[in-house]
Amino acid sequence: MTFTSWQFAVFAALVFIAYYLPPLRRFQVQLLVVASLLFYGYGQPELLPLLALAVGGTYFFLVFALSDRRWLPVGIIFNLGLLAFFKYKFLFLDSHAPIVTGIPAIDFLLKLPLPIGISFFVFHNISLLVDLTGGKKAPPPGLADVFLYIIFFPQLVAGPITRAAMFMPQIQPKRFSDIPLVEAAKWILVGFFFKLYVANNLNEMTSYMDFPFYETLQTQDRWLLIVLYGFQIYADFFGYSAIAIGLAQLFGYRLPINFDLPYTSASFSEFWTRWHISLSNWLRTYLYIPLGGNRLGKFRTYLNLMIVMGLGGLWHGAGLSYLAWGFMHGMLLVIERPFLGVLKSVNSTGFRAVRIAVVFMCVTMLWIFFRLPNFDHALGYLAGLFTPGTNPNPPKLYRDLALLYCLPVIIQHLRAGELMERRLASWEPYFYGALGALAYLEAGPATAFIYFQF
Amino acid sequence: MKKQLASLVWLVKSGLSALLVMLACGLATARFGDGLPLPSTQTRDTTLVTFDRYVHQPVPDVILVGSSMAFRLKEEYFATPRLRNLAIAGGSPVTGLAIVASRSALPKLVLVETNVMSRAIDEALVTTYSAGSKGRSSFLRPVKTLIAAYENWLHAQPSRAQLAQAFSDLLRQPPSNFDNRVYVDRALQQMNSENPAAVSTPNVKALEKLVDVLEQRGAHVLLFEMPYSEELEGSRYATVTRKLVHGAFPDAGHWLTLDFVRDDLRWADGVHVDERSGLIVARAIDHAIAPYLAASR
Secondary structure (H helix, E strand, O other), rough: OOOOHHHHHHHHHHHHHHHOOOHHHHHHHHHHHHHHHHHHOOOOHHHHHHHHHHHHHHHHHHHHHHHHOOOHHHHHHHHHHHHHHHHHHHHOOOOOOOOOOHHHHHHHHOOOOOOHHHHHHHHHHHHHHHHHHOOOOOOOHHHHHHHHHHHHHHHHHOOOOOOOHHHHHHHHOOOOOHHHHHHHHHHHHHHHHHHHHHHHHHHHHHHOOOOHHHHHHOOOHHHHHHHHHHHHHHHHHHHHHHHHHHHHHHHOOOOOOOOOOOOHHHOHHHHHHHHHHHHHHHHHHHHOOOOOOOOOOHHHHHHHHHHHHHHHHHHHHOOHHHHHHHHHHHHHHHHEEEEEEHHHHOOOOOHHHHHHHHHHHHHHOOOOOOOOOOOHHHHHHHHHHOOOOOOOOOOOOHHHHHHHHHHHHHHHHHHHHEEEEHHHHHHHHHHHHHHHHHHOOOOOOOOOHHHHHO | OOOHHHHHHHHHHHHHHHHHHHHHHHHHHHHHHHHOOOOOHHHHHHHHHHHHHHHHOOOOOEEEOOOHHHHHHOOHOOOOOOOEEOOOOOOOHHHHHEEEEEEEOOOEEEEEEOOOOOOOOOHHHHHHHHHOOOOOOOOHHHHHHHHHHHHHHHHHOOOOOHHHHHHHHHHHHOOOOOOHHHHHHHHOOOOOOOOOOHHHHHHHHHHHHHHHHHHHHHEEEEEEEEOHHHHHHOOHHHHHHHHHHHHOOHHHHEEEEOOOOOOHEEOOOOOOEEEEHHHHHHHHHHHHHHHHHHHHH
């Protein structure tokens, strides 16, 4: 069930109404857990036992780790094992082969598809284990609370990755009068607008980036498409995160902001404080800092950056393209690090604009590895950026239309939202209403959220 | 309480403005129609625009259905007036035929390109355009309409005379010398790797049924094959499909014989004809269907 389907609209409305009914107030947590299980099991009911195993297993290790911290690494390994098994098994076996081992139970497990959202709920599990066993000894939280933290439906399949230390204290009775209705509506409307209008329409154009279609393009259109894909992936994931944040607010929970105008970043390190912030924070807290961070000298810092970014790349998918994407981002971080001080000392708007353009182009070019997970195809596309197209009848791309589809992202990055809040506040409801209508009228053909595949 | 009331006022204002925008777009469509061809970002868009026109305009004399191979034959290439090409890029001829068969009024002649029979019928498309349906949303799409108006202003549609001149210039040029070897090799490998018999058989059966229905209702149905490049003509996919369809329609009277000089044709990727070759094939179709149209008058 995706956020943009009518089934989800009905589901969310029913859960919302039931959630605030006075007789059910005592069962709000349980209601959200059941709703989240329904949400998850709607498309893939056969994966519900896996979800239960992941959460139940994590709870089991949490209870033990709270009395003896030696159980903590066991719990982490359990979760990483789940992630590794489901995400990376297809690196070693052919998913189309009718028989893998000949043992039905094992073959059944090996043939299970990638559980949607596994990368996200496994990170939640690890956060739960680390955060709750890190401080002074406390009684274990209730099983329902743990379930809610891990499988809360707005964030279950693609985040934002919420830290347990941030979410668990929010679990308490909620009242309708406490809902920030306007704020939630704004998040949801903007989210739908970015997904339906920007991302889905741009997806129509960027489908020419697929192999072998990109070979038919003119060289300048190949460049145009990587820029469009940069806007598309942002609009898609920002849209999803915004809807998730708005939905969570309707149920009384605050999720972390996942994006902060990433394409205004003047350095690669700044980019990672603005793009998929919840993942960056997770990787920094649970991987980079435990590896030593920047406390063990220059060489070790660079190595840590490469390890974290490489693993971050692999977290997105089991493939050489994702690993290369992560390593190349790591390399960019390593290369810029010695010069950051000098770069920041130059106080010039023009220079900052140039830096923003350089970061944007590098980040955008690296998205090719996301768009084309087949490494050879990605390299072919990159090579095509620097060779003239030979097709006598290249497809026509409407650049004016592309500009209008990208415009919301550009306007947002020019900080128009702040202007609206300051000077045009009285027009705000009409503006958001028009945005909602436009999202419906100009919606591109439905496509799954890009981050669902991770 | 006061805060919640202010929130509700905000939501009402927002909802009203959304309704107003929708109403304005709905009224604009009702008043001005939706005849402006919207820009196509994908070949599928072009298909949908063509189907929209088919649903909203009078029934043409000739309808062509097929896959991406016949999709290359633009309607303006044909000298035959009132011909509509409903071939679907990435789709099946059975989808187009099912839509035609579902409508109450039929054309005189239906041409079916049968090269690709391995794709299943697109039920969603059939539902959207079948009898009783008015096609897609009747709301005006403001952004796409704006761009369509701008593009129409920028590149006005050429007149029939201008088109005829452009096509005759194109035909006077020598065939393209574009080196498509890499694409042909890739296509050949792919077309030899799969045996389409199993997936194509039910679609060929569906084709048989639909042809039968259309003929019983008085339409004349003719099948034809788009030419592949020489290397691909003998590929496993092409030969198996040809055998299946000819097995279902053994009567030569069901087949359109196209007369063109094969050496004049070129394929950008070995499968799909280029513009000049599309024009040549379209002219050959014009020539081949002329007696059928004359007989139906």
